[in-house]
Amino acid sequence: MKRPKPYNPENFERPFIAIIAFACAALLAYLSISGLLYWGNIVYKKHPTINNQLIAQDAVNTFVIAPLLLIAAWGLWNLKRFAKYLLSLTPLFLICYAISYAISWEWMAAVLFLSC
Numbered sequence: 001m002k003r004p005k006p007y008n009p010e011n012f013e014r015p016f017i018a019i020i021a022f023a024c025a026a027l028l029a030y031l032s033i034s035g036l037l038y039w040g041n042i043v044y045k046k047h048p049t050i051n052n053q054l055i056a057q058d059a060v061n062t063f064v065i066a067p068l069l070l071i072a073a074w075g076l077w078n079l080k081r082f083a084k085y086l087l088s089l090t091p092l093f094l095i096c097y098a099i100s101y102a103i104s105w106e107w108m109a110a111v112l113f114l115s116c
Helices: 009-036 050-078 081-114
Strands: none
Touching: 009 050, 009 081, 050 081
């Protein structure tokens, strides 16, 4: 693939999106590690039965979504074609993440109400 010409908007867009993707990956990994996964600095005001699910979601953020963003940022910086597909995958993972979170609360609601 040829390098873009100086007047091409890709000269701004690719590095800008690569920097944003790298910053998002670093922030996501930091917040996930700061949560219940490792440091425990973030305390959630949730029922204790959900802690295992929060740890698992932090692990997915750290070991799946953050590496996808890092590889996509590297690919964008180096003009690789696969980078746009990896950037497209991260919102799909986050949508599945939100849906699984909502469904688990639906299934767990009976346990929470019966324990009161």
